[in-house]
Amino acid sequence: MYKRVSIPKKSGTPRPKSSLITLIPFNDILTWPERTEDSLDVTGNITLKADAKAINLYATASTISRNDSTEGDPDAEGFIQNLVFDHPGNSKEFETFVQKFLGEPFIVITDECGDNSGRRMHGWKCNPIFFTPEEQDNNEAVKTTLTWATRLRSKLKSGYYLGEMPAVADVATEGSSDGGL
Structure with missing residues (x-):
């Protein structure tokens, strides 16, 4: 049950x-x-x-952007959960991940370090989040920008995940089979 409260000014840092x-x-x-x-x-x-594990993926911290946007007619407004970040390089393990999981649904958890308010959870039951890759390999950088978004609008913004983190896959090593997946 929502309880109304007054909301004081906070820092936008x-x-x-x-x-x-x-x-x-x-x-x-x-x-x-x-x-x-x-x-x-x-x-x-x-x-x-059983035997399933989450995947930890490195992102350039300064590129992480999390926002929930709204769309829809006045009587059908809802949130689209969004997440964008860059992954540097183009390792075989990362390229294999992109190829294997393009178009596949995910739940994504990002850590909010600055104010100890927990972890943000992007996506939810019946409304997972999907990624679109944009690769760059030129004289300026070798990186992939992953843009994540829910495909359906809903009443839910990205949530604060208060549970335990699931087990994650081991870090890929040189020569790992299946590209480390």
Whole structure:
């Protein structure tokens, strides 16, 4: 139940974000935490299927942009959850990830380091988040910009994930099979 409160002025100073982005393939989720339309808090744990693991992906911290935009007619407004960041380089492991998971649904968790207010969760049941890659390989940089967005608008903004983080896959090493996936 939403309780009305007055909202004082806060600083608009940017908050640092962790360079490790946690990607959870949607189809690997066995049980979901709880969330209501009246709260941004996501309580409980994401439980993965047997042998499934989340993927930690490095992002250039200064490029991480998280925002929820609104769209829709006045009687059908809703939020689109958005996340954009750059991944430097073009390792075989990363290129394999992009090829394997393009068009696949995810839940993504980003860490908000600056104000200790928890982790942000992007995507939700029935409304996961998907990525679109834009690669650059020229005299200025070798990187991929990953733009993530939910495909459907909903009443939910990105939430604050208060649960335990799921197990993550080992770090890819040189010569790992299947591109480290």
